[in-house]
Amino acid sequence: MRIDSCRKCGIELCILKYCHGCGQPIQFECKKCQKLTDEQIHFQCMYKPPLLLVS
Ligand SMILES: [Zn+2]
Ligand SMILES: [Zn+2]
Numbered sequence: 001m002r003i004d005s006c007r008k009c010g011i012e013l014c015i016l017k018y019c020h021g022c023g024q025p026i027q028f029e030c031k032k033c034q035k036l037t038d039e040q041i042h043f044q045c046m047y048k049p050p051l052l053l054v055s
Helices: none
Strands: 014-018 023-030
Touching: none
Parallel strands: none
Antiparallel strands: 014 023
16 A cells, blocks of 8 residues: 655655545545645445445
8 A cells, every 4th residue: 555745745644534435545634734635536435335334
C-alpha cells in the first residue's frame, strides 16, 4: 500500500478515511498544512454491503 506525500511540504500524509467496502484508505490529510486530499471513490466497492454492518 502506497501513501502519498504532501505536494506542498513533502511529509507523509495521514490516513483520514477508509473505504467501507475493502478497508483501503481513500482519503488523506497532511498534518502540517492541514490539507485534505480528494476522496478516492472505489466504484467497485460502492455496491457491496459494508463489511462492518453484517448482522
Ligand atoms: Zn503539507
Ligand atoms: Zn474499496
